[in-house]
Amino acid sequence: MIEVKNLKKGFGDKLVIKGVDATMQAGKCNLIIGSSGSGKTVFMKCLVGLFEPDEGEILYSGQDLVTMTDEQRKETRKQIGMLFQGSALFDSLTVEQNVMFPLDMFTKDSYQDKLKRVNEVLDRVNLKDANKKFPAEISGGMKKRVGIARAIVLNPKYLFCDEPNSGLDPQTSLVIDQLIKELTTEYNITTVINTHDMNSVMEIGDNIIYMYQGEKEWEGNNKEIIFNKNEKLNSFIFASEFLKDAKDMRMLEVKGKIDNDRNMDELLNSDEDVLNP
Amino acid sequence: MKLFTETGRYLLMLKGMVSKPENGKMYWKEFMHQCSDIGIGSLGIVVIISFFMGAVSAVQTAYQLVSPIIPKSTIAQIVRDTVILEFAPTLVCIVLAGVVGSKIASELGNMRVSEQIDALEIMGINSKAYLVMPKILAALLVIPMLVVVSAGLGILGGRIAGTASGILSATDYTKGLLQNFTPYNVFFAMAKSYTFAFFISSIPAYYGYNVSGGALEIGRASTKSVVVSCVLILMADYVLSALLL
Numbered sequence: 001m002i003e004v005k006n007l008k009k010g011f012g013d014k015l016v017i018k019g020v021d022a023t024m025q026a027g028k029c030n031l032i033i034g035s036s037g038s039g040k041t042v043f044m045k046c047l048v049g050l051f052e053p054d055e056g057e058i059l060y061s062g063q064d065l066v067t068m069t070d071e072q073r074k075e076t077r078k079q080i081g082m083l084f085q086g087s088a089l090f091d092s093l094t095v096e097q098n099v100m101f102p103l104d105m106f107t108k109d110s111y112q113d114k115l116k117r118v119n120e121v122l123d124r125v126n127l128k129d130a131n132k133k134f135p136a137e138i139s140g141g142m143k144k145r146v147g148i149a150r151a152i153v154l155n156p157k158y159l160f161c162d163e164p165n166s167g168l169d170p171q172t173s174l175v176i177d178q179l180i181k182e183l184t185t186e187y188n189i190t191t192v193i194n195t196h197d198m199n200s201v202m203e204i205g206d207n208i209i210y211m212y213q214g215e216k217e218w219e220g221n222n223k224e225i226i227f228n229k230n231e232k233l234n235s236f237i238f239a240s241e242f243l244k245d246a247k248d249m250r251m252l253e254v255k256g257k258i259d260n261d262r263n264m265d266e267l268l269n270s271d272e273d274v275l276n277p
Numbered sequence: 278m279k280l281f282t283e284t285g286r287y288l289l290m291l292k293g294m295v296s297k298p299e300n301g302k303m304y305w306k307e308f309m310h311q312c313s314d315i316g317i318g319s320l321g322i323v324v325i326i327s328f329f330m331g332a333v334s335a336v337q338t339a340y341q342l343v344s345p346i347i348p349k350s351t352i353a354q355i356v357r358d359t360v361i362l363e364f365a366p367t368l369v370c371i372v373l374a375g376v377v378g379s380k381i382a383s384e385l386g387n388m389r390v391s392e393q394i395d396a397l398e399i400m401g402i403n404s405k406a407y408l409v410m411p412k413i414l415a416a417l418l419v420i421p422m423l424v425v426v427s428a429g430l431g432i433l434g435g436r437i438a439g440t441a442s443g444i445l446s447a448t449d450y451t452k453g454l455l456q457n458f459t460p461y462n463v464f465f466a467m468a469k470s471y472t473f474a475f476f477i478s479s480i481p482a483y484y485g486y487n488v489s490g491g492a493l494e495i496g497r498a499s500t501k502s503v504v505v506s507c508v509l510i511l512m513a514d515y516v517l518s519a520l521l522l
Contacts, residue, residue: 048399074299077401088392102400105300160399 001026002047002158002190007056009039009046016042018214019056026157027188029181029204031195034211035236041162043211044194048080048160049073060158078106081151085163087143089135089150095122096131099149106154121149125179141172145179152183159184161193165200177203198237201225210236287483294405294413304411311415315478319376319423326372327427330364331356331434339444349445353435353453358462360431366466367514369427370473373420374506378481381412382502385485386495394486409482416478421470428466465521472517473510480506 002024009017016039024030032040045051047058049065058065060076068076089098096118103114122128125145130138138146144164151159161180165173181204184191195201201208205222210233218230228234298304338355385408388394397404436450445453481502488498 050395050398074401077399080399080401082396082399084392084396086391088396090393090396091387091391105303105400105402 001061002192003057003059004047005057005059007043007046007053007058009042009051009053016214017046017053020211020214020216022209022216022219023207024190024192025207026190027185028206029184029191029193030207030209031193031201031205032209032211033195033201033236034217035196038211039214040194040211044160044162044192047192048082049077078154079157081154081156081159083144083147083151083159083161083164085166087135087140087147089143089146091135093134094131095127095133095135095138095146098135098146099153102150102154117153118149121153122146124152124183125149126175140167141169141176144168144172144176148176148179148183152187152189155187156189159189159191161191161195163194163196165195165197170199173197173199174203180204201237212236286487287479290405290409290483290486291479294403294410296403296406298406299402304407307407308411308415311411312419314380315377315412315415316419316423318380319373320426322372322376323369323423323427324430326369327365327430328434328437330368330427331360331431331436332438334359334364334431335435335439335444336442339439348453349449350453350456352439352445353450354456356435356439357432357454357458360435361428361462361466363514365424365428365431366469366473367510369424370420370470370477370510371507373423374473374477374510375503377416377420378477378503378506379499380481381478382481382485382499383495385409385482386488386498389486389488390491390495405486409479409486412482413475413478416474417471420474420477421467424466424470465517468521469514469517472513476506476509476513480509 004020004022004024007017007020008015020043022030032043034040042051046053047065049058053066056066060079063072063076065073065076089095090101093101096115099118099121100114103109103117107114109117119131122131125148127142127145127149130142130146135143135146159180164176164180168176177200180191180193183189193200193204202222202225205225208218208220208222208225209216210218210230212232218228218233220228225233225237334356335352338352338359342352342355385394388408394404394408397407432454436447439445439450440447481499484498484502484505485495488494
């Protein structure tokens, strides 16, 4: 679990994160959403220690990342896996070498053992026969999978994903979302995802934090978000006319899910006012 | 003011790269990789430049020594000292500042922009120590070697050009090479090589490591690193000459 207390971060005179409190729960997908410039990337970079916050606490299992010694911070970071927006694979290394890199650096296992582990995680992300390929030779979706494989190869307690679906088609996005969700529950990882993608929000948002101009504007889950009354959040979610029209249908669908997956036809044909629960 | 800020950040980068390696074996591997990249990667251009540098030096020295009372062997002596004292360390290092420096700056710049450096940091690896230190150490090991090779080839180039164009005989050239040889000149050349090697590797590493933006900024950082390295090499060349000669 990661607890964030009164986190503030500014650049020059501009305060980008204005005192955010949040709790990222273990075994759940914690999503940070918000429009561009809302401060979610800065917030995530503070969480992983790439930016030093000006004020506040970031507690990893009760230990404050801000006040940790360099050694403690290094140890904590070994428990963190991160999937970057552009995957951040090492260009000069093959897929296999990329995934093996953390093992090479932090374990004294034999090459055979490391290779076995690499193949295990590559299998887990459904990536076979790509071991010897270089990042430039694989597709965007495959790069994301390699990024996930590298992030989980050391069995991290915390997984951070920055825009995991950016540049991917909807089908591949769904596969990546499902993969992250499965890994989160399977290994009881505290997963933090920074995203714009409303499909991800609806599919895997166990805990959603909506950021607006550096502040936490709303918090809830993927069921609550559809019925939320927050104007700013609604204007973010239903930015287009198409989405506004789709909202009613989506509400029906979600309502259906809430009602233990009742048949959609049954819901639509019923006298129940499902749009105003 | 900006100069002080940049110098401060540069020194902090150098300080930051001194830490206990997470895995000595991986650092050694990276060091050897850099030695090969800098050494073998630059050998071709060093060989070509050095050979012609010596050849041109021999022909132009002969052109200027018109007095019949000066023995022909003096040409070899001048070529030897010019190559050892100036051409091999300074000229080759200026070329290496372009070849090696731009490579280091663009490699690190690309890693920074594509978040590969952030990925290393998240893994708990000191990216300065893992990426910058092996480059500087490899340059300090390999560039003086290249300078020695360059000096040898320069002298050989002078001999081939001198004899081929009939300026002086091979015997005169050998005789001139052995006249009044001062071993201190080699020490001076080595002192310059180590100083320049440090600039050639650390300055581009600084500019590359701190790139922010995209492809355009990587190009700018690469160009700036080469310009700054060249200026520093020439300034250090003067300072070392004034101090050591």
